[in-house]
Amino acid sequence: MDRPFGLLAELTYRCPLACAYCSNPLELAAYDDELSTAEWQRVFGEAAELGVLQCHLSGGEPLLRRDLVDLVRTASGLGMYTNLVTSAIGLSPGRAEELKEAGLDHVQISVQADEPTASDRIAGIPSFERKLRAAAVAKDLGWPLTVNVVLHRQNIDRVAEIIALVEELDADRVELANTQYYGWAWRNRAALLPSREQLAGAEDVVRAARARLAGRMEIVHVLPDYYGEFPKPCMGGWAARQLTVAPNGDALPCPAAQTLPLPRASVREDPLGRIWDGAPVFTAFRGTGWMQDPCRTCDRRELDFGGCRCQAFQLTGDAARTDPVCHLSPDHAIVTEAVEAANTASRRDDEELVPRPHR
Ligand code: SF4
Ligand code: FES
Numbered sequence: 001m002d003r004p005f006g007l008l009a010e011l012t013y014r015c016p017l018a019c020a021y022c023s024n025p026l027e028l029a030a031y032d033d034e035l036s037t038a039e040w041q042r043v044f045g046e047a048a049e050l051g052v053l054q055c056h057l058s059g060g061e062p063l064l065r066r067d068l069v070d071l072v073r074t075a076s077g078l079g080m081y082t083n084l085v086t087s088a089i090g091l092s093p094g095r096a097e098e099l100k101e102a103g104l105d106h107v108q109i110s111v112q113a114d115e116p117t118a119s120d121r122i123a124g125i126p127s128f129e130r131k132l133r134a135a136a137v138a139k140d141l142g143w144p145l146t147v148n149v150v151l152h153r154q155n156i157d158r159v160a161e162i163i164a165l166v167e168e169l170d171a172d173r174v175e176l177a178n179t180q181y182y183g184w185a186w187r188n189r190a191a192l193l194p195s196r197e198q199l200a201g202a203e204d205v206v207r208a209a210r211a212r213l214a215g216r217m218e219i220v221h222v223l224p225d226y227y228g229e230f231p232k233p234c235m236g237g238w239a240a241r242q243l244t245v246a247p248n249g250d251a252l253p254c255p256a257a258q259t260l261p262l263p264r265a266s267v268r269e270d271p272l273g274r275i276w277d278g279a280p281v282f283t284a285f286r287g288t289g290w291m292q293d294p295c296r297t298c299d300r301r302e303l304d305f306g307g308c309r310c311q312a313f314q315l316t317g318d319a320a321r322t323d324p325v326c327h328l329s330p331d332h333a334i335v336t337e338a339v340e341a342a343n344t345a346s347r348r349d350d351e352e353l354v355p356r357p358h359r
Contacts, residue, residue: 187262
């Protein structure tokens, strides 16, 4: 069996922002009983024993955890590469210095758009200027900086300006990631899914920027899989290389897996190693034995692992079906209908986004 390479530690789902594309679960209140400092430190130890090399400290907003510096020190002391995934709200110069001293290796800051009005509207609070200041602090302290921008139909036409902003911030890497439709993003899909024309425009801009910035800044462009011929190899395969621990201690193969009708596994009840090896939520879709046709006999089954289990469940009600994004799926019409709706004359640009609530 493969060992996990990366741990996504979702320290809290509390967040000062209210992004309508948030992939956190809809039932946020169910995660209020957060793991304590000592529980997270034990989990990090168990993860390191399992072979985890990368620890992504995420949320919600991980800076809302008062013990973040202690948690970074523990993960770093165990030899894991530590990455802070943050909105940057709360990354003051003083806090940043403490995190640096504790061993934090990398900072990833989210930005919602290239200018304050749009960015603050999408984020739900005035935050743009604070993000820019925090990015400067991160660079001053010598961290490698990734800027993450979730793309959707309300900001994708500004990709050129977004890349220009990221250049100004002197980031080492930018992730231009089209929205993945889980959690709040799923609820807001009609208002977020871009049109073909928008995507083609963004691809042209990204291609030119990659050529211009080669060797200076890495540009990762994640296309919306609704427009692809084949699905993405979600998480590199179910329970193959990555695992997630939610704020309440639920252990999951991916951040959206709490939606699937599988028995819960909790780090409060079992050690991470035992969960990885044998918990039903991890073994259910590991490998290829669970596959139905057409995946079962498809040449690509070891390449994309049948796509995303959470998306298959969300769109068909059966997590073992082929991801409907695949053009070979018998359920592919579900996806083509959503795509056609995003490309009709009655574009739903003005549709109200339902913001994720602040907690
Ligand atoms: Fe991938 Fe299954 Fe589609 Fe084949 S049929 S390309 S394995 S999702
Ligand atoms: Fe859960 Fe893709 S998000 S398997």
